[in-house]
Amino acid sequence: MSGIDLKKFIREIPDFPKPGILFYDISTLMRNADAWQMATARMAHAVAPWQPDQLAAIESRGFLTAAPLATRLGCGIIMLRKPGKLPGETISHSYDLEYGSDSLHIQSDAVKPGQRVVVTDDLLATGGTLAASIDLLRKAGADVVGASVMVELTGLGGRNRLDVPVHSLLTYAE
16 A cells, blocks of 8 residues: 555546636545555654644644544644634634635634644645634644645645645645
C-alpha cells in the first residue's frame, strides 16, 4: 500500500456545487478502508514533526480528518464551529468570503496559552477559512505551528494567505 496513488480514490464531479466548478470528492477515498488508512497514515507522518498538543478541526469535514490523525498522534481535538454550535463561552472570528462573510467559533477554554496547534481541513482552495482559523486560534492563545489538508487546489493560491507551514496530502492544479 505504500506506493498507492491516492488520487485514484478521489472522484471528480464537474459543475458541483455550481457550474464551472470541478469538485474533488473525498468520500470515495474515505469509504475504501485501505486507502483511508494510507491517507491518514501519510498525513500523520507529515504532521508529527510539528509536535502538536492539539489538532484544530474546521467544521465539518475537518472533523473527519482530525479524528484519525489525533488518534495516531496521541493528541486532542479542538472544534472550530459555525455560530451557535458550541456550548458555553466562545471566542469568535468573522471573515470575508468571495460572496459574503462567515464566522468561526471556539470554546474560550479550548486552548491553553502557548499550546502547539495544527489546523486540519479537507480542502485548501483560496485559503480564507484556513487563514481565519489561524487568526481565531491565535486570538484564543494557541501557537499555530502548521496546517494539514487532504486536498489543495494549488492554482487558487490559498497557501500564500497562510503564514504557517502547510502539508497537503494531494494537490491539483485546478
